[in-house]
Amino acid sequence: MKDTRIQAITQWMKRVLPLLLGFMLTPVAAHATEAPKMGGTLRILVSSAAGTLDPQISYIGLTKFFETPVYDTLLTYPKFAGPNAQPVIPNLAENVPQPEDNGLTYRLTLRKGVHFSNGQLLTVADVASSFRRIFAAGSPTAGPYYSAIKGADICLKDPAHCTLAEGIETDAATNAITFHLSRPDPEFLEHLAWLHASILPASTPPHDMGNTAPPGTGPYQITDYDPTTHMRFERNPYFHEWSHDAQPAGFPDHIEVTFGLEPEASVTAVENGQADLMYENVPLDRLGEVGSKYAAQVHIFTPLLYYYATLNVNEPPFTSLKVRQALNYAVNRHAMVIYDGGSAVASPQCQLLPEGTPGYERFCAYTAGASPQNPAPEWAKPDMEKARQLVQESGTKGMRVTIVTPSGGKSDNTALDLRSILEDLGYKASVHSISPAIHFTFVQNSDNHVQISIGGWNADYPSAASFLDTLFACSNFHPHSDNSPNMSGFCDPHIDDMMHHAAKLAVTDRAASNAAWAQADKALMAQAPAVPLVQTKRVVLVSKRTRNVIITLNDEILLSQLQVP
């Protein structure tokens, strides 16, 4: 009797279990093969707006995130995931130009049949006008990125009468555009792909458009914007996909952005399905919670961003190379990783190029058992003995050192940790915590005599120059100015030559250029004008219903590709 019952149960299970398993697995299988979901409204939460919508003016990461599917440049970085999403590819231009005349001439052809969101046809006149507008409207990168164009010097001095007549030649009949440069610019193609080179209608006024978004050629248009409350995107009715890799068509019908919610509240809203994406990183205090309960909704990626301490080589005690090296030896980068949320979110940074940048070759000159002449493959642990010895030799023990840091969160923790280290090395250290809103300009101005400051640096595009040249070239140190990105005040003509050589090589031989940048990275670290701390990852939380999260090297999350039912 007993055996019969067991047999019956076994028979029943054999029949039912496959059905049950099939039922349980059906949603997974369906999910794996589900078709792209067009339509719907994507809801995004951001703590505060980024100010002006003008794509040629705004220099905020948030603007780039929002305006990538609204505006187009002649060239662009590929819109697909992975490290191969470089170098630039054609976008509004039909081709990537080859430099001619030793890098002084670039010829492109504009695509035909592209319309702005107001229905107007894109022409070469719009292209020429857009480049003039970079100067006329006072784009912050007009000087750094576009001064090589012939006539740019006049435009920089007198923007109101900017013509760039010699610099940009157009032919409406053939849609040909020719750029003439006054000097070779090894990164000119990258600059053509930068957001500030967005092509706008020629009728766009030559001033900051503020809260009004000019028409663009991308799949979306911004139809409503109030920086205190919200922003709304709708489809550009005139858009058609000309290159999926350059500017793919979007999935959601509408995108609603709400401003004002703190990240802590945004996490809760996304967890509850009240929003689909929060722009800010998940706060450190909530990482454990989202990692355990919402792991499937978390996306982690590594942007070209790292945190470091700038050492002012013109302010004692950091005028001494030994002191700069001592601090590099003494910093506990393991602790820095902990402040950022642990090894899943950050990794020790021991050099001036972050991982993922062209030219990156991992090394660590300042760790136990290593030296600039004999670097280790990676950071292991601090070498306090060596650090103390270097400070002793420098004769600077007992000096006052003030660390300037943006107030709040991990910056404060990092600064306090550095303070402990400096005290341990024999200095009288203190922390000066100032508002993040003014920190960046404050530390750039040499009149403020900042000895050491903490901050992060994020590249505009994947390039070694945007780290090494921008932060440490002689030409980027402007004493007494708030606009001096070389905050260390470091200037070494020999290293400058190395960087110029590496940049020039990029025009003809990318591999050789990358190798040259790696050498420049090592040469700079030997001089230790900064203390690299950590390379951080972005931890983004999306709602349960959000699909197709594509993360690219240059644009991070592709807004237009997110799918919501």
Place this chain on the structure above:
Amino acid sequence: MTDPAPSPAQDTKPPGPWRMALRSLRHNRSALFSFAVLVFLAVASVLAPYYARYVAHTDPFVSNVAGSITVGGQEMDIMQPNDNPLHLGLSPIGPTWHGSYMLGADSQGRDVAARLLYGGRNSLLISFCSAVLCLVMAAAVGIAAGFCGGIVDTILSRMMDIMWSVPVYLFAISLSIVTVSDGLHLGPFVIESDNLLLPICIIALVYIPYAARPIRGRVMALREAEFVMAARCLGVPRWRIVLQDILPNVTSTLVVLGPLIMAMSLLAESALSFLSIGVQAPAASWGTLIQDGEGLIYTRPMVAIAPGLAIIAVVLALNILGDGLRDALDVRDASHREQ
């Protein structure tokens, strides 16, 4: 041999007002309990270095995120990985309820209990000194305005009105922001930005109108009192009238205001330190501890709750003590006191 009998005059001499007030206060259990709480917290805070050294075995001003401790024979990292498949985030160790890290660690890996005691030293010191300084200045202003009257009263009263018209926290924050970057330069004297004198002076300054106004009112009433009129008629100098007749009579007002001003000063100090413009890191106060705990409120709420509870306890105790002192010193309520 027996003691001589007390004279009738000694036998019938009534106790002085302070003695009566003290007797009344001794019968006020709430006030006594509050006083005991304050004494306990003050003594505990004073003993902070001994606690850190001999009980917690830690330096609460040094970052220790990479360190570990032994609890119940088991070694534990101070920053512990969260249990999730993505290995996201680390949390400081929670309360161990042992000597070391009794209330857990903050985001710098420092002992919260030790920092709580060190924070108490600064918070109580600042609030006490601010209250004393405030009352001294308020007494000077109130007595000058109330006793002199006329143009002196007009000028001082209008100045107090102007100060009163600005929200007290806004006023304190403005002063703190100005001084927190470079300190205060007064001719040859420089007060560094991390010097506790800065928050003491700022907090004392912003609360002067709150104490000066009732003192002025009391002095104006005393000025017309018979004994003051008599002293004037006898040709007693004004400064002596102020010192011998006015000041002793406003002392009870100052004593009653003391705990209340100290409570308000404590709250102001906590608010300024929470906003990073009061006590400067790595020094601690209860306000800075709450700020430290703000980023850990979901995982380690004790970091913010412990100093919050300490502030509540002190403010509540000071208010109850202030009420007790008012009852004890209020001559109009003598019948109640005599019971």
